[in-house]
Amino acid sequence: MKTIYEHTQSNVLVIPQALFAMKDVAVLCHHRNSAIFYKCLEQDLVNIEFYTNTPCFIFIEHGKEVITNTNNGTLELSAGAAVFLPQGLNLQSDFVKETDALRAYLVFFDDDVLHDYLSKVKGPFVCDERNETFFIPDGDDEFAAFFASIRAEITTPAYLNIKLQELLHLIAWRDKQHIFNALLATRKRIPAKQNLARMLQTLDVLHLSVSDLAHLCGRSLSSFNRDFKESYQMTPKKWLQEKKLSRAKDLLADNELSVTQVAMAMGYDNVSAFIKAFKLKYGVTPKQIKPHK
Template sequence: MKTVSEYSQRNILIIPQSLYDMSDIQQLMYDGNSGVFYKDLKQDLVDVEFYTNIPCVVYIESGQETITTSDNKTHELPARTAIFLPQGLNLHSDYVKVTENLKAYLIFFTDDVLTDFISAKKTNELNKGDQPELLKIQCDSLIEVYFSSLQLLKKKICNSPALVRIKLLEFLHLLSLYDERIFQAAFQSSKTSNSPKRNLTRLLNNSDILKLTISDLANLSGRSNSTFTRDFKAIYDIAPKQWLQNKRLDRAYEQLTNTELTVTHVAADLGYENVSHFIKSFKEKYNITPKQLKQSN
């Protein structure tokens, strides 16, 4: 079994499904994909990309975690904070240890549980007001008592489907005491199937993407070509094609200066099918050919 750190270095963490195989994630109670998991991280864990396959609430017991959306909005989660994550989102998690371990609970709700919870509200009350993409709720000792009860049930090996359902509904109703918008968040999540947009800044910070086409990048980011171009320009204020060429040429300059790679090898490594085109673009940017740069070092 792998740790979260080992798995997330090369994979997007699909939650909750991926959590069942993590050596540093404890399963407190579950029935299918509904249930409660507990993590206790002792070391820094940054830039973990994950996808919410079903709606989830993260509750921070100690430490602090930062959640970043595909639009690069950050949500700081200190201790005693809960956040509702709808289904179908690509997000990033960052934890840097300052004094305490990051101890957190992850609570997952299938449609039938959310439907039961939503039924406590009238439909016309659920369509009023704007709803944030991620609903953050500040909690207190009442929620701590709730999770203490789950830890005791774990020791008693109590995991019947009926009890799991009751405890999940109890948790949602407790959250509603702090913020009634949890009903609206659950309602919207049950109606919406979001496309899994990925965070562009973090995606494009990986050097492996330099050999891809713009269409490849758009698909990888969970966007159409037009949406990708629009979102990209909003962040970088430059066309994706020009940005990609600049990045490729910067990387080529670095490789030609600091490695023994040939001009042909560098061109191929960065996705140039035509070496002549690479040489022409390189000279236009640096006023020197790749071969001349190589010979000068």
């Protein structure tokens, strides 16, 4: 298991998926792509690239973090500040420790949670192009109180869904510019076309889907599948599965993570599906790979 610093020396940090296997991040609640994390960074992190694979809300409890978008727009978040980041953004984060460690909550919203929320609020949703990347709601006291109310010992999906609905309504209530709901409904934008081989070498590909890779490479799904098969003589879906199972085998051999933790770290929502795929590939179950102490 690595720290965020160690992981990002050679990988783009794909959130939330990569966070499950980070030493300096605690999982408070989790179901499917919805999750609430608490991170505590003691080490300086500069020029850290990350990709929002799921809409994300960040609340800074202590310390200061600077986020930069692809247009070099910057956002400085100090203690009590919050930001909502839509899905599909490539961003850069900088944290330099001055007096406090960086302690922050990160919340991610599954599509089902967002659909449930949007079905209860009024449209139409029109997004101002100038506000596509960041949305900064006021209300540090309200958000601090919300996170203080989280009961991490309650792990049912229903409880997590209720808390996420509460948070979404709270953010919208603090939205003076009326852009938050529009950002939730915004689809991922296609970036400029990128070199396929280079992107696959630098990205944390194990935490991305085929559609995510196509988006980041600036291709439609059909052209990405075609270009990928031409270069690698297999489908991207098959290539990703092979990479994930190989990495899972290494993680299990290290004996630091449980089978469930490895499955989540590799992006499997269903542990049984992970066990089945692993046994089909290696002829043994994940549990049989773990060394005995």
